[in-house]
Amino acid sequence: MTSQLVRPTTGAVRRDARQKVTGEARYAVDRTPPGCLHACPVPATVARGRVTAVHAEAVLQRPGVRAVLTHENAPRLGEADDPTLLLLQDDRVPHRGWYVAVVVADTPEIAREAAEVLDVDYAVEDHDVLLRADHPDLYTPEEANGGHPAVRERGDFAPAFAASPVRVDATYSMSALHNHPMEPHASTARWEDGGLTVYDSSQGASTVRDVLAGLFELPPERVTVVSAFVGGGFGSKGTPRPPCVLASMASRHTGRPVRLVLPRRELAAVVGHRAPTVQRVRIGASEEGVISALSHEVVTQTSTVKEFVEQAAVPARAMYTSPHSFTGHRVVALDVPSPSWMRAPGEASGMYALESAMDELAGAVGVDPVELRLRNEPDAEPDSGKPFSSRGLADCLREGARRFGWEGRDPRPGVRRDGDLLWGTGVASATYPVLLSPCKASAHAGPDGLYTVRVDATDIGTGARTVLAQIAAEALGVPLDSVRVELGSSVLPDAPVAGGSSGTGSWGWAAHKACTALREELAGRSGPLPSEGVTVEADTEEETGQESPYARHAFGAHFAEVRVDTVTGEVRVSRLLGVYAAGRILNPRTARSQFIGGMTMGLGMALTEHSTMDPAFGDYTERDLASYHVPACADVPAIEAHWVEEHDPHLNPMGSKGIGEIGIVGTAAAIANAVHHATGVRLRDLPLTPDRLLPHLR
Amino acid sequence: MEPVDRTAPAGETPEGAPEAVSTLTLRVNGTARTLTVDNRTTLLDALRDHLDLTGSKKGCDHGQCGACTVLLDGRRVNSCLLLAVVCAGASVTTVEGLSDGDRLHPVQEAFVARDALQCGYCTPGQICSAVALLHEAADGQPSYVTPPERSPDGPVSLTPEEIRERMSGNICRCGAYPNIVDAIEEAAR
Ligand code: FES
Ligand code: FES
Numbered sequence: 049m050t051s052q053l054v055r056p057t058t059g060a061v062r063r064d065a066r067q068k069v070t071g072e073a074r075y076a077v078d079r080t081p082p083g084c085l086h087a088c089p090v091p092a093t094v095a096r097g098r099v100t101a102v103h104a105e106a107v108l109q110r111p112g113v114r115a116v117l118t119h120e121n122a123p124r125l126g127e128a129d130d131p132t133l134l135l136l137q138d139d140r141v142p143h144r145g146w147y148v149a150v151v152v153a154d155t156p157e158i159a160r161e162a163a164e165v166l167d168v169d170y171a172v173e174d175h176d177v178l179l180r181a182d183h184p185d186l187y188t189p190e191e192a193n194g195g196h197p198a199v200r201e202r203g204d205f206a207p208a209f210a211a212s213p214v215r216v217d218a219t220y221s222m223s224a225l226h227n228h229p230m231e232p233h234a235s236t237a238r239w240e241d242g243g244l245t246v247y248d249s250s251q252g253a254s255t256v257r258d259v260l261a262g263l264f265e266l267p268p269e270r271v272t273v274v275s276a277f278v279g280g281g282f283g284s285k286g287t288p289r290p291p292c293v294l295a296s297m298a299s300r301h302t303g304r305p306v307r308l309v310l311p312r313r314e315l316a317a318v319v320g321h322r323a324p325t326v327q328r329v330r331i332g333a334s335e336e337g338v339i340s341a342l343s344h345e346v347v348t349q350t351s352t353v354k355e356f357v358e359q360a361a362v363p364a365r366a367m368y369t370s371p372h373s374f375t376g377h378r379v380v381a382l383d384v385p386s387p388s389w390m391r392a393p394g395e396a397s398g399m400y401a402l403e404s405a406m407d408e409l410a411g412a413v414g415v416d417p418v419e420l421r422l423r424n425e426p427d428a429e430p431d432s433g434k435p436f437s438s439r440g441l442a443d444c445l446r447e448g449a450r451r452f453g454w455e456g457r458d459p460r461p462g463v464r465r466d467g468d469l470l471w472g473t474g475v476a477s478a479t480y481p482v483l484l485s486p487c488k489a490s491a492h493a494g495p496d497g498l499y500t501v502r503v504d505a506t507d508i509g510t511g512a513r514t515v516l517a518q519i520a521a522e523a524l525g526v527p528l529d530s531v532r533v534e535l536g537s538s539v540l541p542d543a544p545v546a547g548g549s550s551g552t553g554s555w556g557w558a559a560h561k562a563c564t565a566l567r568e569e570l571a572g573r574s575g576p577l578p579s580e581g582v583t584v585e586a587d588t589e590e591e592t593g594q595e596s597p598y599a600r601h602a603f604g605a606h607f608a609e610v611r612v613d614t615v616t617g618e619v620r621v622s623r624l625l626g627v628y629a630a631g632r633i634l635n636p637r638t639a640r641s642q643f644i645g646g647m648t649m650g651l652g653m654a655l656t657e658h659s660t661m662d663p664a665f666g667d668y669t670e671r672d673l674a675s676y677h678v679p680a681c682a683d684v685p686a687i688e689a690h691w692v693e694e695h696d697p698h699l700n701p702m703g704s705k706g707i708g709e710i711g712i713v714g715t716a717a718a719i720a721n722a723v724h725h726a727t728g729v730r731l732r733d734l735p736l737t738p739d740r741l742l743p744h745l746r
Numbered sequence: 747m748e749p750v751d752r753t754a755p756a757g758e759t760p761e762g763a764p765e766a767v768s769t770l771t772l773r774v775n776g777t778a779r780t781l782t783v784d785n786r787t788t789l790l791d792a793l794r795d796h797l798d799l800t801g802s803k804k805g806c807d808h809g810q811c812g813a814c815t816v817l818l819d820g821r822r823v824n825s826c827l828l829l830a831v832v833c834a835g836a837s838v839t840t841v842e843g844l845s846d847g848d849r850l851h852p853v854q855e856a857f858v859a860r861d862a863l864q865c866g867y868c869t870p871g872q873i874c875s876a877v878a879l880l881h882e883a884a885d886g887q888p889s890y891v892t893p894p895e896r897s898p899d900g901p902v903s904l905t906p907e908e909i910r911e912r913m914s915g916n917i918c919r920c921g922a923y924p925n926i927v928d929a930i931e932e933a934a935r
Contacts, residue, residue: 061861062858062863065857065858065861066850066858067866068863069841069854069857069858069863069866069870069873070841070842070844070854071799071800071801071802071840071841071842071870072801074800075800075803075867078794080795156795157784157791228919229865229867229919230803230805230865230867230868230917230920231805231867232804232805277865277866279803279866279867280864280867280919280920311807312806312808312810313808508865509863509865509866509920511864638861641861641864641920641922641925644921644923644924644925645921645922647921648921648923649919672806673808673810673811674810678917678919679921679923680914680915681910681911681913681914681916681918681923681926681927682913683914684910684921684924685924686924686927
């Protein structure tokens with residue numbers, strides 16, 4: 049059961065690789081201007097209540113302390129759609145870790161010590177932080193994340209399920225998960241001449257600029273936000289976060305530039321995370337495994353600050369034949385940190401449950417899990433009835449099965465033993481929607497024969513600098529090395545965030561449009577270019593605003609092989625393979641990195657990552673990288689990522705679908721299914737840590 | 747604020763700093779640097795905030811991620827776990843000191859060639875760690891996975907398993923591990 053390792057080294061080399069391997073790349077925290085002060089935020093130490101006093105005087109007497117900002121003296125903020133940014137505006141503590149003060153000092157050491165000794169009095173109230181599937185305050189929201197309707201019904205699920213000869217009814221749960229990008233969130237802010245400049249660790253500088261302009265009641269053109277290099281985000285930097293607000297406040301208050309870096313241990317409470325979910329999946333099928341009734345019901349939590357509903361039931365609306373279907377979400381607002389986007393919100397969590405249930409169905413009907421999925425391929429998107437613009441799931445499953453050596457797999461669970469180890473294999477499907485947002489870009493031709501594309505895209509590690517240059521060079525019909533790309537600053541044409549796997553499609557479309565227009569403009573000219581060159585601007589508002597008549601999704605298939613130690617309960621992944629159908633792959637080198645990166649995060653989700661809510665203290669107990677276990681090098685085998693050719697004319701001029709998130713989507717289910725195949729034990733609660741597995745192995 | 751790179755001048759005593767400061771000399775990337783720091787300043791913060799060597803990154807400040815890895819007298823250390831004052835007189839090599847002018851170190855070259863990075867935030871630490879790892883293996887220092895039956899004097903052969911084990915102190919949330927292992931294998935050849 050081996051397949052050849054493929055390590056494609058084709059595709060343009062990542063443009064900023066040299067800056068990153070030499071340490072030249074400057075991130076938000078690497079831009080400390082002269083005279084910069086240092087701010088340290090103070091997190092609430094109660095889970096719910098009110099701040100009754102902040103004893104700032106004692107701290108202000110310390111040498112080097114410049115200011116203590118609290119809800120009593122902090123600048124008043126204007127409007128924000130996101131209430132997690134309305135910081136230091138009132139005395140309310142909605143959850144532990146919520147910021148109640150900021151200390152500003154001459155050095156980071158002084159600020160940190162002062163923040164630690166700052167005395168804050170609270171009026172404490174009882175808190176409620178535990179998600180339960182029978183919580184009395186659960187309600188059905190209007191929408192889940194992404195604007196999806198919370199509930200969808202087709203046909204009549206209950207009677208169809210009752211009448212099905214084969215029924216699976218299983219409930220899966222997952223603890224909260226944290227993004228933990230390697231670069232903690234940070235901002236360096238400076239007010240100057242009534243304007244604000246912020247170096248921010250963000251997935252979208254245009255958005256941060258607009259939000260700061262709203263909060264500080266400035267015209268957007270007086271705010272500049274730079275996010276040139278960003279040390280990962282995975283969704284947690286997709287919306288503005290406390291550092292840019294607090295650093296800007298502190299700078300306005302002190303009249304000096306201010307740098308604020310969040311300590312790793314505070315990230316768990318203030319920059320979002322994947323909310324825990326309890327998911328009940330019911331599938332009614334024929335003896336042959338063809339689905340007639342499918343229900344996916346999600347229970348999750350949000351904070352009292354804002355409503356965020358992990359849309360975990362949404363993928364079930366697109367995946368399989370299901371004439372009778374119910375998909376719905378219920379949520380409860382608890383005294384907990386606000387959840388938000390974490391890589392593939394909805395898909396990663398929902399597909400863990402759905403793809404585990406499909407594996408259970410395969411077992412129940414005695415059909416191979418790959419074959420079972422092929423038997424449930426729909427002709428059109430079940431929920432909308434729209435035709436698929438392209439649907440490569442079957443190709444991915446077949447190609448993955450071939451490469452992985454799936455054929456001839458013994459379906460019996462718990463029979464492959466090698467000393468103390470049990471081993472097995474598992475498969476799961478993956479999906480991610482094609483999302484696109486309006487974007488602006490400009491293209492410039494200089495008299496020196498060089499071209500410059502300008503767009504406020506953000507390269508959070510995806511390779512945007514590289515792939516945008518490729519798109520531009522192709523549209524212009526010029527060599528790649530004659531194209532420069534400027535991105536990562538709000539002084540550039542406005543662009544949407546690096547999120548929803550939509551960056552390349554959205555920014556690339558605008559760059560393509562500007563370059564195509566520039567090429568036409570140049571073709572109509574004769575003689576040398578003027579000394580200032582020629583610039584063309586483009587905006588894709590109109591194109592991206594049109595609703596597609598097609599259902600557009602990327603698909604994938606994940607295959608995993610695991611070895612389970614029956615003495616320790618430890619699961620080791622020995623092989624992991626993904627095959628994707630994601631439109632045209634623009635750069636094999638950087639695409640492969642994104643796919644394996646997503647699969648690595650999926651491995652963590654399956655086996656090591658979890659955030660536990662402490663009922664007494666009301667916060668997540670895993671608040672550092674020693675307790676929140678992201679996969680380390682020794683946890684990760686030589687992962688394979690492949691793709692099938694897909695020519696889809698209904699996407700964007702490049703023919704690309706997003707690839708940043710789909711890698712995580714089916715990985716956890718594939719691994720969990722492999723653990724079941726290895727051991728015969730079906731645990732329905734992630735992650736599959738030794739303490740959970742071991743009692744079942746004896 | 748210009749969108750350009752600037753920093754406070756090196757060696758300046760911070761305004762309003764407490765009495766508990768020390769002046770020390772470090773040999774950084776081959777050059778003697780004298781600086782005055784708060785005694786609580788870590789080696790990492792001294793490099794970043796006092797010497798403007800921002801290549802070394804802070805991922806956790808707790809010795810849990812490896813982003814701050816530098817070579818101290820040739821050995822890899824987590825610079826966030828060391829106070830600058832205890833390093834007085836020592837030789838420090840940071841990622842900025844690995845290349846020879848425009849010529850990248852073979853490990854840096856291999857990281858570029860193998861796309862062994864995405865966001866790049868862990869990368870300086872990964873690279874410093876890898877450079878030290880090559881020396882440790884050449885020196886014959888065993889790891890947890892080194893076969894006990896090998897000859898104790900010779901170098902340790904750097905299988906992917908050896909590399910994975912020895913690189914597990916450097917976390918990469920972007921998940922570049924398979925490419926990092928490839929790159930180090932390539933550099934070891
Ligand atoms: S910053 Fe030093 S180990 Fe993480
Ligand atoms: S490249 Fe982003 S953390 Fe390693």
